Amino acid sequence: MLAHLSDNASPSIIAGTNARVGFDAQRNGKLWSNLKEICELLQLPAFASAADEEVLFQHVQFKAGQRIHTIGQPFDMLYIVNSGFLKTALIDEAGNEHVLGFPMRGDLFGMDGIHSKYHTCEAAALTSCDIILVPFKTLAALGRKHAELEIAIFSAMSRELVREQAMVSMLGSLSSEARVARFLVNLSDRFARMGYSGKQFNLRMTRQEIGSYLGLTLETVSRTFSAFNKIGLIAIDQRAVEIRDLHALKTLRRLPPSIGRPKAARPTQPSAEAA
Amino acid sequence: MLAHLSDNASPSIIAGTNARVGFDAQRNGKLWSNLKEICELLQLPAFASAADEEVLFQHVQFKAGQRIHTIGQPFDMLYIVNSGFLKTALIDEAGNEHVLGFPMRGDLFGMDGIHSKYHTCEAAALTSCDIILVPFKTLAALGRKHAELEIAIFSAMSRELVREQAMVSMLGSLSSEARVARFLVNLSDRFARMGYSGKQFNLRMTRQEIGSYLGLTLETVSRTFSAFNKIGLIAIDQRAVEIRDLHALKTLRRLPPSIGRPKAARPTQPSAEAA
DNA sequence: CGGCACGTTGAGAAAATTCAACTCACGTGG
DNA sequence: CCACGTGAGTTGAATTTTCTCAACGTGCCG
Numbered sequence: 036m037l038a039h040l041s042d043n044a045s046p047s048i049i050a051g052t053n054a055r056v057g058f059d060a061q062r063n064g065k066l067w068s069n070l071k072e073i074c075e076l077l078q079l080p081a082f083a084s085a086a087d088e089e090v091l092f093q094h095v096q097f098k099a100g101q102r103i104h105t106i107g108q109p110f111d112m113l114y115i116v117n118s119g120f121l122k123t124a125l126i127d128e129a130g131n132e133h134v135l136g137f138p139m140r141g142d143l144f145g146m147d148g149i150h151s152k153y154h155t156c157e158a159a160a161l162t163s164c165d166i167i168l169v170p171f172k173t174l175a176a177l178g179r180k181h182a183e184l185e186i187a188i189f190s191a192m193s194r195e196l197v198r199e200q201a202m203v204s205m206l207g208s209l210s211s212e213a214r215v216a217r218f219l220v221n222l223s224d225r226f227a228r229m230g231y232s233g234k235q236f237n238l239r240m241t242r243q244e245i246g247s248y249l250g251l252t253l254e255t256v257s258r259t260f261s262a263f264n265k266i267g268l269i270a271i272d273q274r275a276v277e278i279r280d281l282h283a284l285k286t287l288r289r290l291p292p293s294i295g296r297p298k299a300a301r302p303t304q305p306s307a308e309a310a
Numbered sequence: 311m312l313a314h315l316s317d318n319a320s321p322s323i324i325a326g327t328n329a330r331v332g333f334d335a336q337r338n339g340k341l342w343s344n345l346k347e348i349c350e351l352l353q354l355p356a357f358a359s360a361a362d363e364e365v366l367f368q369h370v371q372f373k374a375g376q377r378i379h380t381i382g383q384p385f386d387m388l389y390i391v392n393s394g395f396l397k398t399a400l401i402d403e404a405g406n407e408h409v410l411g412f413p414m415r416g417d418l419f420g421m422d423g424i425h426s427k428y429h430t431c432e433a434a435a436l437t438s439c440d441i442i443l444v445p446f447k448t449l450a451a452l453g454r455k456h457a458e459l460e461i462a463i464f465s466a467m468s469r470e471l472v473r474e475q476a477m478v479s480m481l482g483s484l485s486s487e488a489r490v491a492r493f494l495v496n497l498s499d500r501f502a503r504m505g506y507s508g509k510q511f512n513l514r515m516t517r518q519e520i521g522s523y524l525g526l527t528l529e530t531v532s533r534t535f536s537a538f539n540k541i542g543l544i545a546i547d548q549r550a551v552e553i554r555d556l557h558a559l560k561t562l563r564r565l566p567p568s569i570g571r572p573k574a575a576r577p578t579q580p581s582a583e584a585a
Numbered sequence: 586c587g588g589c590a591c592g593t594t595g596a597g598a599a600a601a602t603t604c605a606a607c608t609c610a611c612g613t614g615g
Numbered sequence: 616c617c618a619c620g621t622g623a624g625t626t627g628a629a630t631t632t633t634c635t636c637a638a639c640g641t642g643c644c645g
Contacts, residue, residue: 125479133479147475149468156475175461179454186450192467193424199474200422200431204400204408206481207525211633242592250482252634257593273592273642486601517624527602532625548610548624 067091068117068167070177070184076115076141076167077191082183090177093168103145103158103166110148112168116140119164120239124247125156134248136198137161137222137240140229143191161239206250209288214249215259216284219269223278233281238274262290342366343392343442345452345459351390351416351442352466357458365452368443378420378433378441385423387443391415394439395514399522400431409523412436412497412515415504418466436514481525484563489524490534491559494544498553508556513549537565 070088074080094117097103103114106126116138123144125133135156138144148154149171178185205214227233238245242253242260249256263269268284270277278284345363349355369392372378378389381401391413398419400408410431413419423429424446453460480489502508513520517528517535524531538544543559545552553559 125475127479127483131483133482135475135478146468147472150465150472155472175457175464179457179460182450182454185454185460188464189450189467190425192464192471193421195471196467196474197422197425197430199471199478200400200410202478203410203474203481204402206478207408207522208402208406241590247482253592254594254635255633261593516622528624529603529626530601532623533601536625 066094066117066165068094073115073167073169074184074187076117077143077187078141079187079191080183082181082187084181085184088177090173095166095168097160097164097166099160099162101160103160103164104148104154105157106154108148108154110145110152110154111171113143113145113171113174114158115167115169116142116144117165117167119166120161121158121164122161122240122244123156123158132247134240134244137248139225143195146192146195211249211251211255212259212262212290213288214251215245215256215263216268216287218245218249219263219276219278220281220284222276223281233278235275235277238276266290341369341392341440343369348390348442348444349459349462351392352418352462353416354462354466355458357456357462359456360459363452365448370441370443372435372439372441374435374437376435378435378439379423379429380432381429383423383429385420385427385429386447387445388418388420388449389433390442390444391417391419392440392442394441395436396433396439397436397515397519398431398433407522409515409519412523414500418470421467421470486524486526486530487534487537487565488563489526490520490531490538491543491562493520493524494538494551494553495556495559497551498556508553510550510552513551541565 068076069091070085073092074082074085097119103121104110104112118140121138121144123135123138125135127133136144138158144158145154147156174188178188205217209217222236222238223233226236240248242256245251246253246256251259260269260271263284264271268278268280268287270279343351344366345360348367349357349360372394378396379385379387393415396413396419398410398413400410402408411419413433419433420429422431449463453463480492484492497511497513498508501511515523517531520526521528521531526534535544535546538559539546543553543555543562545554
């Protein structure tokens with residue numbers, strides 16, 4: 036119960052250029068961050084002049100299940116995750132959700148809306164979240180003022196582009212096992228970078244959401260987890276994961292045939308038998 | 311035989327801020343474009359002050375098979391297609407190519423390199439191409455000068471992001487037939503927008519490249535084309551395509567079972583038979 | 586203590602791949 | 616000028632992978 040929340044996806048106070056820090060930082064249990072803090076959070080090289088900027092960005096809390104933005108909603112903000120876990124997703128014509136990513140601390144999202152001025156995907160909180168609102172116009176204006184910041188914004192978008200390209204490549208060519216393995220390695224990396232254990236962590240999303248993200252069914256995800264568990268690559272119990280053999284997960288391409296589908300070893304010549 | 315080309319992916323003349331238009335536009339058979347022309351080519355709203363900019367951007371010609379940039383190559387340019395057809399692709403650890411897109415006239419590419427300062431994918435010409443070189447530093451500086459241009463660059467990157475998200479969603483959830491259908495519809499749209507016929511056109515890429523792009527094997531692509539041909543959605547002969555039923559292609563989810571795989575109608579009860 | 590969403594597991598079906606043979610178009614060199 | 620080699624494309628059959636459907640555990644919230 037972190038804070039009282041207005042409602043679904045429409046924070047009524049607009050982040051921007053008002054506010055003195057000491058006072059407003061505490062008001063309503065909300066926080067405000069300056070440009071320097073944001074650069075650090077995003078792991079951008081905080082450039083010299085950033086410290087001089089007095090612009091403050093508002094934090095807003097969301098509870099699990101709440102949407103930060105929805106499909107079709109007019110775009111005017113970017114969002115930075117200060118804490119908590121989210122998912123971003125597309126809804127296709129048939130009404131099926133397709134998960135695009137799982138933003139967490141330090142991740143920037145909402146950039147899908149820049150082009151059409153409307154969001155083309157939705158973002159929802161998987162846990163309680165603390166999100167920093169970054170009015171796009173404010174950010175663009177700052178970019179025009181500070182060359183390093185402009186480049187940093189381009190860079191952040193480029194990074195997202197590269198990430199999605201890797202995703203496309205993975206979906207296009209890897210087996211289900213390899214996809215699940217890489218998903219775990221990726222989570223492990225991100226938890227480690229956040230200062231948490233990269234070896235033991237809790238999944239914040241359902242098998243369904245993982246499957247949607249990886250282009251697999253929830254059953255295939257579940258079976259693959261079980262198979263990894265059986266051969267000692269991981270230990271998994273519900274949402275609690277322990278990475279046991281990171282290297283194997285990183286390099287895994289395909290499981291030996293007999294593991295995933297427990298079938299008697301097949302003779303190399305499947306010729307005359309089983310009459 | 312459009313022009314004499316230096317070599318693979320290393321145009322020796324650096325585009326930038328030199329050059330008087332009338333003279334250099336013809337020198338060496340090369341062309342130079344100003345900011346206004348580029349905005350038009352990219353279908354950006356050409357803003358007022360763009361016309362005043364005297365910066366010129368160099369064109370370079372590539373022949374089919376040549377690479378515009380390679381993986382690992384230091385990034386300093388963006389590229390705009392003035393004419394011709396290309397592919398962009400990732401090479402995975404196993405050495406397999408994974409096609410990411412097929413840039414054509416009006417498309418901007420090379421943005422993958424902004425983040426890491428090195429290109430993470432390669433771009434190769436499928437036909438003879440005329441490419442405009444846009445030094446990234448020059449573009450960023452212009453963005454800082456013109457608010458509308460800065461927004462337009464963000465917008466172009468956002469559009470690419472949304473395009474890739476749609477791709478991820480497609481790879482994650484659509485059948486092979488639906489993917490191929492959408493691929494054809496997408497090509498049709500783009501040809502039409504370029505002023506060519508959206509009904510009849512030539513594929514510039516192999517079945518292998520289409521398959522790689524769609525996350526399918528070349529055989530599946532070929533079979534799907536044949537099936538579409540058989541039921542009259544398209545007419546196809548080698549690389550020549552005629553779109554016969556655009557609406558059906560747009561809405562296709564899955565082919566009726568008997569079409570793709572010509573098998574005798576199976577009894578609803580596959581019980582006692584085939585002794 | 587239900588009710589219910591989440592997760593696991595199995596068996597059979599469907600989709601797509603693999604392997605293989607064959608055809609076709611095109612360009613090169615004899 | 617035509618034979619021939621080669622890369623591209625087509626098609627078939629068998630196999631593999633993944634999905635679908637279904638049943639059953641499990642843990643949590645009201």
